């Protein structure tokens with residue numbers, strides 16, 4: 183598989199980190215869905231088991247409007263659409279979105295995928311208070327907490343009052359915590375709770391799966 187190696191020192195701002203991620207996933211998009219499929223592979227937990235648990239935490243309902251931020255090849259978005267949710271998905275990588283469109287071809291649930299856009303977490307292309315649920319997985323760990331908090335505020339903006347934000351974040355001792363940019367900068371769960379509360383998001387549920395906390399927050403009115 184063709185791999186893109188990060189220059190972590192270059193990831194000083196969320197803009198340079200996003201640019202690198204766009205390049206990385208454009209290069210790796212064709213092979214992405216094959217990563218960790220074998221239970222003996224070290225990425226199996228992260229790529230197969232964790233998404234299953236994440237979908238349970240999202241708990242999608244029929245006709246619910248769900249925004250999937252940084253959707254990648256759509257492995258999770260497709261499961262949400264199968265359950266009847268109205269899915270809106272965006273990603274910064276054209277390669278990943280092309281693969282998502284390929285994965286969607288000729289499927290009965292395709293009608294539930296309402297919109298696919300190329301966009302960035304820095305500026306989510308939807309109006310305030312639009313979605314019942316906003317979700318993001320496997321992405322925020324690539325950014326410094328100071329930077330991803332900006333994304334969190336954007337996600338909260340497009341969430342309806344009383345809507346849910348469902349995300350995952352690494353913890354320092356986990357595999358992702360160790361290899362990610364955040365290694366020494368991962369926030370503890372106490373810090374996460376405090377910082378998110380300051381922007382109007384209250385932690386309602388936490389599951390620790392694989393390398394990450396999977397977290398469900400409710401938006402205050």
Ligand SMILES: C[S@@+](CC[C@H](N)C(=O)[O-])C[C@H]1O[C@@H](n2cnc3c(N)ncnc32)[C@H](O)[C@@H]1O
Pocket residue numbers: 199200203204207233251252253254255256257258272273274275278301302303304318319320321
């Ligand atoms: C590890 S993949 C996870 C994909 C998907 N969420 C999943 O769980 O399979 C990370 C994704 O984040 C996307 N991404 C990175 N930075 C982004 C940004 N600033 N805005 C939108 N998408 C971004 C990448 O293009 C890539 O598709």
